Amino acid sequence: MANNVGIVTICDYQNYGNRLQNYAAQEVMKSLGCQVNTIVNVQKIGDQNKGNKNFGELSLIWMNIKNKLWYEMNKTKVIKSRNERIKAFENFTNEHIIETDFTLKDTDFNHAQLNKYDYFLVGSDQVWNPNYRYGSPIDFLRFAPKEKRIAYAPSFGVSSISDEFVENYRKWILEMESLSVREEAGAQIIKDLTGRSAVVLVDPTLMLSKEKWLSLSKKAKNKPSKKYLLTYFLGVKTKELKKIIKKIALENDLEVVNLADIEDLKTYSADPAEFIDYINSSSVFLTDSFHGAVFSILLEKPFIVFNRNGNIPSMNSRIDMLLSTFKLLSRKWERINKNVDIFNVNFQHIPSILEFERKKALNYLRKALHIEDIILHED
Incomplete structure (x- = not known):
């Protein structure tokens, strides 16, 4: 039984x-x-x-002010998108x-x-x-x-x-x-x-296998037709980080798609099945997320991991351990030395x-x- x-x-x-x-x-x-x-x-x-000391207090205050101003200017659209997101997840x-x-x-x-x-x-x-x-x-x-x-x-x-x-x-x-x-x-x-x-x-x-995850995925309704750089950041997306994203996209002729970013309303309501498709179809994936790194590994997609801004150090150590286990510490941003390194990932040892x-x-x-x-x- x-x-x-x-x-x-x-x-x-x-x-x-x-x-x-x-x-x-x-x-x-x-x-x-x-x-x-x-x-x-x-x-x-x-x-x-709670208790974060990683990110400059003045920087956080300034970013909060900017976010609040943006929110007030887009309040109706934001509320609609948030409701759509929750409904999609449900x-x-x-x-x-x-x-x-x-x-x-x-x-x-x-x-x-x-x-x-x-x-x-x-x-x-x-x-x-x-x-x-x-x-x-x-x-x-x-x-x-x-x-x-x-x-x-x-x-x-x-x-x-x-x-x-x-x-x-x-x-x-x-x-x-x-x-x-x-x-x-x-x-x-x-x-x-x-x-x-x-x-x-x-x-x-x-x-679960790559094939199992792909069978669960569904085509993201707002996925670009051209090649794109995908981002998924749970921490603060600093001015410096935005510059890095823009530079990589320009140098490689990639459109930028941002997941779970309220300022990117067209993708904000993507559900978990679309999340998998977005990663699988991307040219490169930039993230500070543990599960973002996990699905990059499972789907064998070029990815770069950034330390999470505005967060306690142990959040970053979780990803470090994941990368260490799978011998992929080279995917941390500070270890990327040139443009070719961004797309050159060896997954042969992963199985x-x-x-x-x-x-x-x-x-x-x-x-x-x-x-x-x-x-x-x-x-």
């Missing part, structure tokens, strides 16, 4: 990485013969960039991710609805980021018996836990039956807090690394789910 598994993750209907890692975790569970859905949950959401979720018809809250654990699950899986994304999720008991599966709790490559998103969260994190991590994390920094946090060793696993998005990492993750999940034999298949 198939295991019934409930996924607990951030339910963010505006973030590409979140929606795609949720879908990937679901598909991995299905490939292991499990019945699976995502448990919708509602929690207080904080600022992932439609993607409804079509591709099986969610519960009930919602889990910090103070409302309906055990009658939860008893049908054999296991609960928390991850991936930054579900254990205390600045963002405030250390919610939901993210540590406190509503479930210990033997049903599985952590599947969750990320802390920070390099240390502040004192106010230490006691709960120590207790809750010690109670986790099967323990893994997405980054070495997270494994070190767990070791320091509890003495436990946590296996480091790749993000679920890396568990063997993916095979190793996927086997490691599947073995972990097989043990956690008490599955004897694995037959990995993709619909």
Whole structure:
């Protein structure tokens, strides 16, 4: 009889990485013969960039003023585009991710609805980021018996836990039956807090093949007919960064397409399936995003990674570890010395690394789910 598994993750209907890692975790569970859905949950959401000192305060103030002025001038269009974006993400979720018809809250654990699950899986994304999720008991599966709790490559998103969260994190991590994390920094946090060793696993998005992702993608409705440079930045797009983007585009006769940039309204409402198509069809992809780098690797597209401006250092270290794992640290902007380096990327070694990492993750999940034999298949 198939295991019934409930996924607990951030339910963010505006973030590409979140929606795609949720879908990937679901598909991995299905490939292991499990019945699976995502448990919708509602929690207080904080600022992932809390305590940032990386970006000049005066520069941030000036950029905020400019952004507010631009917003006021384009208010009607912005509101319309934001609503379209949320709707597009919700439609993607409804079509591709099986969610519960009930919602889990910090103070409302309906055990009658939860008893049908054999296991609960928390991850991936930054579900254990205390600045963002405030250390919610939901993210540590406190509503479930210990033997049903599985952590599947969750990320802390920070390099240390502040004192106010230490006691709960120590207790809750010690109670986790099967323990893994997405980054070495997270494994070190767990070791320091509890003495436990946590296996480091790749993000679920890396568990699915290029062909699987392309089958999910759909043609982006506003994709240019000519060759283009694609950007996806979650941090502040500084004046210097804009100059770099413009220079690369001009030197290589490329149009510029900006994803998730409210000032580029024609692409702002692109959904996660279009996100994949935009990357796959681009000539080069510039990003400061972890999942932006992930899909560049999976789709074997020339890409350049920039440090995230206006963000805490650990956000950049997550991408550094990803690039190190896949021997692609040469894709960092500071290592690009000439124009030819932008497009000259060697992906030949990637399949063997993916095979190793996927086997490691599947073995972990097989043990956690008490599955004897694995037959990995993709619909």
